[in-house]
Amino acid sequence: MNKSKLLFSFCFILSALSLKAQQIKRYNPDTIRTIVIDTAVANIRSHRLNAQDFIDAVLADTSFYKAFQNMKRYSFVAENRIYTYDKHNKVNGRIYRKIQHSNEAGRNKITYLAKQDTGSVYKKNGKYQLYTVEMFDYIFGNAYSSDFGRTGGLPGDAKGKNAGYKAKLKQLIFTPGRKITGIPFLSSKTEIFGPDLRDYYLYQFARGTYLDSIPVYRFRVVRKPSTADGDTMIKEMTTIFDARDFQILGRYVDMKYSNMLFDFNVQMNIELNRFGGELLPTKVTYQGNWDVPLHAEERASFLIVQKGYTQAP
Template identity: 80%
Template sequence: MKKILLAFGFLLFAFSLKAQQIQRYNPDTIRTITIDTPVANIRSHKLNAQDFIDAVVADTSFYKAFQNMKRYTFTAENRIFTYDKKNKVNGKVYRKLIHSNEKGAHKITYVAKQDTGTVYKKNGKYQLYTVEMFDYIFMNAYNSDFVKGDALPGDSKGKNESYKAKLKQLIFTPGRKISGIPFLSSKTEIFGPDMRQFYRYEFARGTYVDSIPVYRFKVIKKPSTADGDVMIKELTTIFDARTFQILGRYVDMKYSNMLFDFDVQMNIELNNFNGELLPIKITYQGNWDIPFHKEERASFLIVHKDYKKE
């Protein structure tokens, strides 16, 4: 139970703007997009909300974009900030890495590496579970089970892999029911018959990274919906208007009860390189708190660039 809550907490952060020393990274896909019109009529584009819902639920390409990285050399820049209870920065992690594969073996070359403040415990492990899970999902992931095979997250077996699988499901297959999360499993199924009543849909057209025509489909909590009825406040998905591939995903989640308290925003953006989707930016921020565990506050930015096919 504790492992599930801690892994879940990696995504579930309560974010505050008070007394910050720096501006946290704003995980908002919309900032990378120029919107033609604030809100458009879906039907006028010969589409309806169900078309977008079906695409979100059935999509596998978003997850496979991360698997595609194993065939490329690329540069990654990772910045992590951790915060104290007054929301002042107390730890910083910076990594600039070159990922490559030599004779089929994954290799990481450190171009720059700097840690300051409260990052590690005396035993050498990270102070925050958030940072540990960051390493698992977005760093060691490149030569771990993350890139093996074509299975979607959720197929892992065993207790140690179960909570990691739930975390990956939240990131890569939002909108589906995720079993095993106390009090929240049913609330992740936002397109199901029990949850759909709590949301409204918005549609707009725009341009992504200056040249790609896109649709922006938002699933947003209705103003009349009580906070306790939902966990996901917003799920924004960016579709390539030419192919209907998913290029971006923004998730805003918030929930509070006696077991945990969180409010997280996370954004993942992809782009097409030589016909393959690959990640280009991941941003995350917030805090989370569960009983008998230190409250965690963090934000991070991951940028991938200079992809070259090997």
Template identity: 75%
Template sequence: MNNKKALIILCLLLSAFTTKAQQIQRFNPDTIRTIVIDSAVNIVSHRLRVQDFIDAVVSDTSFYKAFQNMKRYAFTAENRIYTYDKKNKVNGKIYRKIRHDIVDGKRQTTYLINQDTGAVKKKNGKYELYTVEMFDYIFMNAYNSDFTSGVGSSGVGKGKNAGYKAKLKALVFTPGRRISGIPFISGKTEIFGPELRQYYNYEFARGTYMDSIPVYRFKVIRKPSTADDDTMIKEMTTIFDMNTFQILGRYIDMKFSNMFVDFNVQMNIELNRFNGGELLPTKITYQGNWDIPFHKEERASFLIVQKDYAPRPPEGGAK
């Protein structure tokens, strides 16, 4: 693979979760809008330290496990994608409403609605946006409820670029660590490290999530005095269950621009409890623009809603 092609592929992969300009008002992906904030929190009075939240963010595994848990459930998924032209006008739409059932131990997928309109596919049937394929890999392949319906997604988890996709998945599900091997970006992912910690403020609040769950909101936000090119992650908000300290939601705002890449992405992921407390994803929203040399700029929004979860029936039983 030549250097030019490698650079393009790497930057495309980054686009799955990371424009110049202000936040793009599309799906407004913000976990904070799902909780009612009661008050700011003096974490000392709650016998907590900043490091407790940092340790939980860096070491948590349950957030990603929630996506793996979906394999054991029947559920309905609604997937919406909007693509945009340079004036931010919608020029393509993808809509899937999919019912996932488990019958006699095997997963059964039924497309209730399957619609594509506008400029979303190439002549060969593959999707125009690499963002779609990468997003598919990071979130959807855990249960094969993909946007691409198998078209243009073969080999997404294999081949020369599998290692880069794994790094990007780590960036979303275990943020705060250094993710080596991503050109121009690796040194800016370790936001809790000694070099970058100076650029961020920490904010704490207490609230109620999904109308009933008491939570802490831990916000890591770039200091106003910090130069734009000193950081890549501008804000990361994490919602913790106050009783279990498990992560229930995460919002990430990433922006970066240099001569090689220009991206601006906001992403929100929300979980809820089902079947006696098991965490499962309920909503993912993404909005982002990215631009790299020698490749068409991509602008897209995603909205994924998952509902009607039902546990997998016993082997041999009907759903």
């Protein structure tokens, strides 16, 4: 496997800078902003829940990934906005898509309701300028791609030159906390609940309300202030659980790492909601930058909003 491409794909979910030009704010990928915390930690402990209960639930969960697989059975509208930035943090590329995804008699159809590209988006060969955008398009841009077509509850390994590193990227997004082998210099830093990394983190949990009406638990894994930056890659991971059935409704990840070979700083958020009793994705936000030697630094932000889910008869 090409290690440069593996780093590229991995860094898709890595990095964030403050935007100082053109007054286009980067999307703030922060699940916490959608939640009102209304109950102290002590009251959760009175329900006999502790940090290990939440850790076990994160590691055992399959519903978060299945929510993306569920999209294939629905019609809905997706709006995708992407901004790319130059080294001075000025916007140099914009991508907008409004897409009607339809499911008719088991057949999936995509209709572009709006499509606009401006600035430096594509290379001369028609491929995206940034590998970050290519990975976004592969994983989130096409709900009916084969990427979410496989059955089963978790993303798995894949064969082929490109499929392998894309599979590792999916594992990091949808099954965090596990060791992901094959990521140069970073495989040992993904297993945040393991014995080697557990002492580097604080565990915080509270009760709250999600989207004004849904009772939830918020479980935060946060790097201890005393921990050196180089000891960890994941600085924070927040998971939102439905208090009624302990299914995951949202996840926020903050990742930063820097050494002589690469530098990244990324925040990413994914939110779900129920439609007809089934979990489906409603919003994905990302902001970040990454830098690998011999390649141009990449900076981008994304917003994906999906709404109007209707299940085909």
